[in-house]
Amino acid sequence: MEIRGNQERNIAVEVKDLKYTYSKGLPYEKEAxxxxxxxxxxxxxxxxxxxxxxxxxxLIQHLNGILMPESGEVKVFSEKINNDKKFLKNLRRIVxxxxxxxxxxxxxxTVYEDVSFGPKNLGLTKEEIDERVLTSLIEVGLNEGYLNRSPFSLSGGEKRRVAIASTLSxxxxxxxLDEPTSGxxxxxxxEILKLIKRLKNDKNVTIILVSHSMEDVLFLVDRVYILNKGKVVFGGDTVSIFKDKDSIEKFDLSIPEIFxxxxxxKKEGFDIEEPFRDVEVAKKEIIRNLK
Amino acid sequence: MIGKDSLVIGQYFPGNGLLYSLDPRNKILSFLFLMIIIFFYKSLFSFIPIFLLVLSFIIISKIPIKSILKGLKPILMLLIITLFFHFFFTPGETIFKIFFLKLTKEGLNKGIFIGSRLIILIMISSLLTFTTSPLELTKGLEFLSLPLEKLKFPSTEIIMMITIALRFIPVLVEEADRIIVAQVSRGASFDEGNLIKRAKSLIPILVPLFVSSFRRAEELAIAMEVRCFQPGKKRTYMKRLTWKNIDTIFLIFIIIFGSLFLFIK
Known part of the structure; x- marks a missing residue:
């Protein structure tokens, strides 16, 4: 294992030489x-x-065993993903x-029924299900008033939050999360971004964010992997990639305005200690400079 | 998962070759002719040249035999039952007996005859759908059904409906796939428990599928209206069907070839 200075941390997900081809053997097969x-x-x-x-x-469909590797392997908390039914059920609880x-x-x-779908599939008791439904609704910023409403009567943002709650339960x-803020x-x-950040900071949930939005990535993520044509072409620190003009150009990324x-x-001679990841940081740094 | 591979019957197989370059109208007529004419064949031997012809079409179109076999799978049960009843329930000269079942010589002949006819029928129809895209196929059908308009039959409307339906099958399959993946990720399983439980487990797939289909239908209706679509009005096409000399030759060849073996006893 490579030494990263944070070796005391557990490895949550390890993907090794993963290869996958859709419709293998047919004329329209596609190496993904x-x-x-x-x-x-x-x-x-x-x-x-x-x-x-x-x-x-x-790639993300390999992380909970929806797709099985054609070759290579995927490990979640050191356990290799396999086709065993019981293992998969447990895996989908973890991931x-x-x-x-x-x-x-x-x-x-009703919203209750939708959010309780996951816990019900886990075979939990009624009390436990109720408790989980309520906590996950509160986590996404909704309240018990939503429990008996129809999910189809909610606004777009509310629907999204109910859907996220149904995974959190x-x-x-x-x-x-695959493009959680699109649309x-x-x-x-x-609100969604803050919710994800809370989950990471308060509950120590490991977050894997798939996104097109550089703002989201800068705000939430410690490290990035860049995929191109089924290969990882870059892996590294989020801030350093936005500082590196070459890779920005090479991978056709855009630099967030705030960054x-x-x-x-900094170029103008201001004393900026922390890179601007979001408005809060920018505000703090600018005020400090003005004092 | 449903997967895109399982929808073989009626699946277009992109490629090139003689059959791909023919006019869809021609293919529909020729293959329809073959499918009808084999019902008039009286001898098993008549099937052999037809079978070889279809086989050579499959080979020149480079369709893997595996795909053809997959297309035969849905009728396997039907085939077995047909064979069983013909083998054992045709009166005649007994070859051997198990309990009350008598395998007769006449039954054996008749069973093989009808079985091969069924297989050839399926092969011809899948050859048509393998080498003709659904859109071409409906365009061909539309043209061929135009004379019916004279009889007040709403053929363009019906064809438009078929075209839309065909167009949205892959979309729907993809959508279903997506929803299944998402619900499985939430711990859903579709192969557990008794029949009622299994049927109930389909609700989380069917409801979102219906919701999105209705939404899509509405969007499509608006988009069509915006482009001045009016049902029943004569429309023009970007890609027009062209009947080439090779089409005439092919059609005549098929008619002669099919009729040749009509009189083999």
């Missing part, structure tokens, strides 16, 4: 993952970036995935 290596420590937040078709979705547009998966008559140790208004987006502001101020 060529060779992916990835390491995620417990309690950290990592980002997976890449263009459409780079294999991001295929929660919030897919893109999760509100499209709502199906029940499984109490996952690793939370994978939301700025306020909805901010750029920090860099520009």
């Amino acid at each position: 993952l060529v060779s992916v290596n990835m390491l995620v420590y417990e309690g950290e937040a990592i980002g997976i970036l890449g263009h459409t078709g780079s294999g991001k979705s295929t 929660g995935i919030v897919f893109q547009f999760p509100e499209d998966e709502l199906f029940a008559e 499984m109490k996952p140790k690793i939370l994978v 939301l208004d700025p306020l909805g987006r901010e 750029m502001l920090g860099e520009e101020l």
